[in-house]
Amino acid sequence: MYAGIDKLVTSTIGKSTNILWHDCPIGQFEQQKLLNQKGCVVWITGLSGSGKSTLACALSRELHSRGHLTYILLILDGDNLRHGLNRDLCFEAKDRAENIRRVGEVAKLFADAGLICIASLISPYRSERSACRKLLHNSAFFEVFFNVSLEVCEARDPKGLYKLARAGKIKAPSDCEIVIQCKAGDCATPKPMADQVVSYLEANEFLRD
Amino acid sequence: MYAGIDKLVTSTIGKSTNILWHDCPIGQFEQQKLLNQKGCVVWITGLSGSGKSTLACALSRELHSRGHLTYILLILDGDNLRHGLNRDLCFEAKDRAENIRRVGEVAKLFADAGLICIASLISPYRSERSACRKLLHNSAFFEVFFNVSLEVCEARDPKGLYKLARAGKIKAPSDCEIVIQCKAGDCATPKPMADQVVSYLEANEFLRD
Numbered sequence: 001m002y003a004g005i006d007k008l009v010t011s012t013i014g015k016s017t018n019i020l021w022h023d024c025p026i027g028q029f030e031q032q033k034l035l036n037q038k039g040c041v042v043w044i045t046g047l048s049g050s051g052k053s054t055l056a057c058a059l060s061r062e063l064h065s066r067g068h069l070t071y072i073l074l075i076l077d078g079d080n081l082r083h084g085l086n087r088d089l090c091f092e093a094k095d096r097a098e099n100i101r102r103v104g105e106v107a108k109l110f111a112d113a114g115l116i117c118i119a120s121l122i123s124p125y126r127s128e129r130s131a132c133r134k135l136l137h138n139s140a141f142f143e144v145f146f147n148v149s150l151e152v153c154e155a156r157d158p159k160g161l162y163k164l165a166r167a168g169k170i171k172a173p174s175d176c177e178i179v180i181q182c183k184a185g186d187c188a189t190p191k192p193m194a195d196q197v198v199s200y201l202e203a204n205e206f207l208r209d
Numbered sequence: 210m211y212a213g214i215d216k217l218v219t220s221t222i223g224k225s226t227n228i229l230w231h232d233c234p235i236g237q238f239e240q241q242k243l244l245n246q247k248g249c250v251v252w253i254t255g256l257s258g259s260g261k262s263t264l265a266c267a268l269s270r271e272l273h274s275r276g277h278l279t280y281i282l283l284i285l286d287g288d289n290l291r292h293g294l295n296r297d298l299c300f301e302a303k304d305r306a307e308n309i310r311r312v313g314e315v316a317k318l319f320a321d322a323g324l325i326c327i328a329s330l331i332s333p334y335r336s337e338r339s340a341c342r343k344l345l346h347n348s349a350f351f352e353v354f355f356n357v358s359l360e361v362c363e364a365r366d367p368k369g370l371y372k373l374a375r376a377g378k379i380k381a382p383s384d385c386e387i388v389i390q391c392k393a394g395d396c397a398t399p400k401p402m403a404d405q406v407v408s409y410l411e412a413n414e415f416l417r418d
Contacts, residue, residue: 026273034278064240069322085318106318109290113324135293
């Protein structure tokens with residue numbers, strides 16, 4: 001085991017074996033202290049048109065005005081995952097479930113990073129929401145449900161989904177900047193390696209004064 | 210279109226149609242201003258045992274000591290994705306490519322959130338790294354390559370992978386806390402809805418003074 005590795009644990013999870021878990025010195029506690037907040041997931045659920053996205057934006061705005069760091073994961077209605085991470089998925093039942101599973105996993109990562117992650121998605125099945133909830137520890141997952149009647153949602157119909165549904169038209173909706181040289185017996189220790197990258201970050205204005 | 214939605218754009222991406230893109234008021238610029246840094250992806254690549262994880266940890270530690278927010282995505286050798294988001298994937302060629310694609314997409318989200326995302330993975334193929342690089346704008350993606358000889362890596366072999374490889378033994382590595390009531394003609398505006406959630410966050414100590 002080489003320098004800098006604090007802990008390595010072998011495990012077998014899912015379809016993978018020979019997996020090593022890496023316990024890194026900067027953990028959730030330190031991240032949260034830096035941000036002056038606790039990472040968590042706000043899971044907003046409700047029908048299309050119920051107001052999920054509106055709340056997600058307002059919440060993000062409000063928290064930001066108080067100096068807190070948030071990130072919104074918007075699903076189905078306005079979406080930064082369907083355009084990227086989940087673009088291999090369709091809207092069939094199986095794929096919708098996988099879509100929600102991935103949102104839960106990504107939300108967990110954001111909470112782990114110390115952010116207040118706001119997930120806005122229809123997620124109609126309790127079993128799926130429950131599975132996402134279980135990913136988080138210490139009550140760091142809470143749902144916000146929009147109790148809005150179907151009639152109200154259909155009257156709003158901001159995306160025309162209800163209209164389409166009634167008309168039967170919804171089918172389912174090297175380059176390398178940094179080289180760290182290391183030959184036998186001549187390898188930099190962690191600090192200089194890190195400094196090399198920090199220098200790059202500074203030179204490229206990723207770190208402000 | 211109901212209040213609070215600033216911009217909705219219809220698009221067709223990948224296998225999905227009827228997708229709406231939601232432009233939320235708190236964007237990357239505001240997040241970065243709050244964090245006093247620019248979101249980006251540090252993509253560390255190299256052979257198993259080359260020192261990727263060590264650098265990832267040291268870099269994270271250094272940046273944290275300067276008050277910057279980072280998040281590490283560790284792949285294959287020590288892994289917070291294989292245990293979660295990517296647990297449906299095996300180590301076959303096709304699944305490895307999908308694994309890397311997802312890491313790129315998640316890293317992009319973290320950069321978008323304003324964090325310095327450190328991705329540490331073998332990612333041997335230029336085409337895959339290149340695809341991840343293209344996801345980021347404004348040179349916010351840069352690779353760190355560990356130029357360490359196979360002999361050195363095999364001599365370290367912290368996870369015994371080389372030994373296993375030579376022996377032919379590596380097969381492939383509901384409940385709801387908040388209810389927002391809204392009936393026809395009687396719906397809260399965004400601010401009070403947000404305040405409701407903020408109050409919950411405060412009461413549960415997710416927001417520190």
